Amino acid sequence: MLRVSRLTDYATVVMTCIAAHPSDVLSTAQIADEARLELPTVSKLLKLLGHAGLVESFRGVNGGYRLARPAEAISLADIVEAMEGPIGMTECSVAQGQCDRQAQCGVSDSWRSVSGAIGGVLRAMTLAQMLAGRPTAPAKDATQVAQANA
Amino acid sequence: MLRVSRLTDYATVVMTCIAAHPSDVLSTAQIADEARLELPTVSKLLKLLGHAGLVESFRGVNGGYRLARPAEAISLADIVEAMEGPIGMTECSVAQGQCDRQAQCGVSDSWRSVSGAIGGVLRAMTLAQMLAGRPTAPAKDATQVAQANA
DNA sequence: TCAATACCGGACCAAAATGGTACTGTTTTC
DNA sequence: GAAAACAGTACCATTTTGGTCCGGTATTGA
Numbered sequence: 001m002l003r004v005s006r007l008t009d010y011a012t013v014v015m016t017c018i019a020a021h022p023s024d025v026l027s028t029a030q031i032a033d034e035a036r037l038e039l040p041t042v043s044k045l046l047k048l049l050g051h052a053g054l055v056e057s058f059r060g061v062n063g064g065y066r067l068a069r070p071a072e073a074i075s076l077a078d079i080v081e082a083m084e085g086p087i088g089m090t091e092c093s094v095a096q097g098q099c100d101r102q103a104q105c106g107v108s109d110s111w112r113s114v115s116g117a118i119g120g121v122l123r124a125m126t127l128a129q130m131l132a133g134r135p136t137a138p139a140k141d142a143t144q145v146a147q148a149n150a
Numbered sequence: 151m152l153r154v155s156r157l158t159d160y161a162t163v164v165m166t167c168i169a170a171h172p173s174d175v176l177s178t179a180q181i182a183d184e185a186r187l188e189l190p191t192v193s194k195l196l197k198l199l200g201h202a203g204l205v206e207s208f209r210g211v212n213g214g215y216r217l218a219r220p221a222e223a224i225s226l227a228d229i230v231e232a233m234e235g236p237i238g239m240t241e242c243s244v245a246q247g248q249c250d251r252q253a254q255c256g257v258s259d260s261w262r263s264v265s266g267a268i269g270g271v272l273r274a275m276t277l278a279q280m281l282a283g284r285p286t287a288p289a290k291d292a293t294q295v296a297q298a299n300a
Numbered sequence: 301t302c303a304a305t306a307c308c309g310g311a312c313c314a315a316a317a318t319g320g321t322a323c324t325g326t327t328t329t330c
Numbered sequence: 331g332a333a334a335a336c337a338g339t340a341c342c343a344t345t346t347t348g349g350t351c352c353g354g355t356a357t358t359g360a
Contacts, residue, residue, distance in 0.1 A: 003239050060326095121264060215307090
């Protein structure tokens with residue numbers, strides 16, 4: 001179905017929960033409760049999001065998590081990349097050179113181009129927009145441009 | 151990595167091979183040879199592509215496959231959907247209603263919007279463009295629009 | 301008519317990815 | 331020093347994916 005993993009989906013929910021309480025440090029338990037997800041799962045998500053530098057963690061009593069930068073400065077692409085690695089639709093879009101068919105394979109360039117465009121769509125959606133919960137204008141524009149050119 | 155399945159990747163290769171010989175009926179063996187893929191795999195791909203109405207099949211001696219319509223009228227979205235089903239980034243982008251969190255989940259609308267935009271990117275890339283093997287203009291435009299709006 | 305060619309529709313299986321859980325360690329606060 | 335809370339890692343069940351095989355049917359042509 002060409003979809004992101006379920007954990008990536010969860011990660012966006014978790015991130016919007018955190019973003020809804022700016023300048024508060026929320027514990028994993030609080031976040032799990034608000035997102036209605038299992039605590040161990042949320043813990044795992046937050047670890048990955050922390051490694052990617054999207055959230056800051058604080059240990060000890062009254063510790064927890066907080067956004068590492070404003071919601072406007074975090075894109076959906078950031079979250080997807082944190083969970084799934086670099087965005088690329090095919091294996092040779094990301095790491096090229098290990099496909100012996102590459103020479104006569106005219107398809108790889110097209111896939112790379114498409115991957116770039118999709119990355120653009122993901123970069124255009126910010127966490128702030130997702131928090132607002134509105135079908136946002138930028139992504140719509142990209143759709144229409146693409147369709148007009150089809 | 152947010153990627154299409156390997157079979158989908160193969161399907162694009164197979165489709166461009168067929169498109170390279172318009173008005174010829176190619177056997178599975180010929181296609182497998184040209185695409186440098188295993189014959190049973192190609193057979194499976196062609197079955198799915200046939201069900202989706204992208205290729206026509208002919209049985210019997212000198213049978214084989216042919217594009218069901220011109221390469222200009224077949225988009226990458228057609229191929230992806232033939233292999234992976236409807237395009238949607240999350241489960242609730244495609245089938246909504248089975249997620250009990252949907253009510254307070256402000257994220258689903260954003261994902262749906264993004265899914266639509268990505269579908270647009272995929273629809274903008276035609277098989278004819280992939281055959282030409284050029285980084286095509288339309289997808290590039292979509293990228294730039296998305297980035298400009300970010 | 302019969303044999304060869306080639307697609308059709310399944311079933312099947314091994315390997316990998318995914319999602320989820322548990323456990324132990326370390327840091328910080330009170 | 332005890333409790334709270336994150337850190338790291340390992341583990342397992344399930345599902346998905348990729349790949350293969352086989353019996354059936356349609357078409358051609360000798």
